[in-house]
Amino acid sequence: MEISVNRELYDHVDNVKIRFKTAPGLTEEVVRQISAQKNEPEWMLKHRLHCFEVYQKLKVPKWGPDLSKLDMDKITYYIEPDAIHAKSWEQVDPEVKRTFDKLGIPEAEQRALAGVGAQFDSDVVYHNIKKELSEKGVIFEDCDVALKEYPELFKKYFMKCVPATLHKYAALHGAVWSGGTFLYVPKGVEIKQPLQAYFRMNSKSMGQFEHTLIIIEEGAKVHYIEGCSAPKYNTNSIHAGCVEVFAKKDSRVRYSSVENWSINTYNLNTKRAMVEEGAHMEWVGGNLGSGVTMLYPCSMLVGKNSSANHISIAFAAKGQNQDTGAKVFHIAPNTSSKVVSKSISVGGITSYRGIVQIGKGAENSKSSVKCDALIRGIESKSNSFPHIDVNAKEADVGHEASVGRINEDMLFYIMSRGIGEEQAMQIIVGGFIEPVIRELPLEYAVEMNKLIQMGMEGSVG
């Protein structure tokens, strides 16, 4: 059984003119340069330097995937890209175009994804949305802009949910972060259509240390979507982003992301939400690309009656190590959480690593965790490392996990209806990932489905 997933098909470089970049390697000088280049206030420089100090003290985690090949001295920590892209649509590699066609992405979007502009359209759309939002008092901005325009709000929340001391790569992020999204939704405002970072990010290429800060005030509702299923080429080998969500009383937040970094990337992302009284937080995530992923979205249920949902899918082809999971800390009473994690390993390594902790004061809390893994191909590995920690009276926690091959009986049954083996397998895999796909907006769902199908191609025989 040969499995060949040609990831180069997805991975492509944009020839972007660069205005300014720091020398490779991380020193205090580099941190100061980044801050100076961005013209930041004094407190931010201090914060960066503090994070840098913490970064130097913390050690590389000993558990999980091997990070020894990640050479931190060869990485360029800050690149300011030029907004005008030099390429034309005709110059785009036909292979890349074919990938987009297979994914069914409309041409206007294809052009933007390939980095050849056509941003005029999306800029118009973006401005329309922006006008509508700002009338309601919503702030939807680039983090660098937000730091300048809303300094007090920014300072109040920035890295208060993910402290630099959390782990080495959170500290690294704090020292060199740039770009990202700032979203503030005032009290009681409900945003009906999903907010996509995509609109904003087209005009300025996304960095690999982007910071996403989401503050949702009392009773507000929002669905925020980040990333896209078309691959992003990353010249640097590390992506250490950070997402902070503050879900205030009775708010509802859904954060969806599809991450598909190129195969040379170490994706060491940190995502965390503070969920207050009666609020509901949902994480929907898909991890398809990157060589190594370590990503465990975390919900801190600090207010009573709060709840969290984690839904994720990971796909590992040859040479990929997807170490993903979910962390839920029940701190207040009557809190509930649900985790659904699916993984498919065809030649790569997938691991579920998660913790559900019911703390001393979290009486009457409930949690259920379900992880399923499909494994195919002789080189594949599939692991599961859950941690269930209950320290409260009247708590109910359930955890289920299974790892297995594609059920031969199911395959046989479908094939007996006259369907070929490859298609039968796609049907089974489609059914397997359906609970996750269902939660994504339509265009993402279609793309995810197709990407996984493409990954599975050639795995029969």
Next chain:
Amino acid sequence: MKLVNVSEEKARNILNNFKSYANDAELICLDGSSDISELQEAGDSLIYCRPGTKATLVQNVQKNKTRNAQVYLDKGSELSFVSVQALGKDVEGNSNLFFHVGPGASLKLFEFNAGGAKINANTTLELQEDAKAESISSFMCSEGQNFEININAIHKGKNSRSFLNTRGVSGKDANAKCKGLIKVEKDAAQSDGYQDNNGLVLDGHIQFLPFLEIENPDVKCSHNAKVTHIDESKLFYLQSRGLKKESAIKAIVEGFLFRNLPIEDKLRQMFSEELGG
């Protein structure tokens, strides 16, 4: 080293397969089909089951702080191993059990931890081709006790089966941490592994870490972990039948720990007595 009932050269050779071992270890060689035999409490045990053996061994730990046993099940042998730990409330206990389950051999392991202030129990099962191992580990952790229970099942040969069942109760100020690992190695195709963890929290702390590591695509493995509390309606029902609250709790705990336990009445009684204390 004391040799008990050893008649085969192979029994000596297996010593080389084992890791370093205490000099005063007791070496027991089991043969044919034997009734329940009790292991002597003092010292370590080295047990060899010859091909075709069917035996039951009981280890009752009441005084000895460290208990180590290494068991080698040869082709097609069957062994039930029962270990009951009821150390004094102020003792720090340590146990290491190692089972080599040979081709086609079958192991049933029952472990019960109740005593001791701080207990560290490690069990490793190594499964060869067509081997079967079932482990049922129960614990009753109460009043400031601290248990750490680790069980590893390593599938080395193909078509091997493992079933790890851990269930326990954590009472006031008690702390129990149970780590289970099913590892299916590259050559262990068509193996099945299942882990089932059940915890009942009265007023204590329970941690379950049921791990799976699968290196072969042709397997079926799953785990299930559940931590619950005493259902008020059950308690109410028993009390309405005239049971005092304490006896009602005891009945529920006993039912939780020993329900569906495929063991003989004699052993069940033994467990029950321990629980009574």
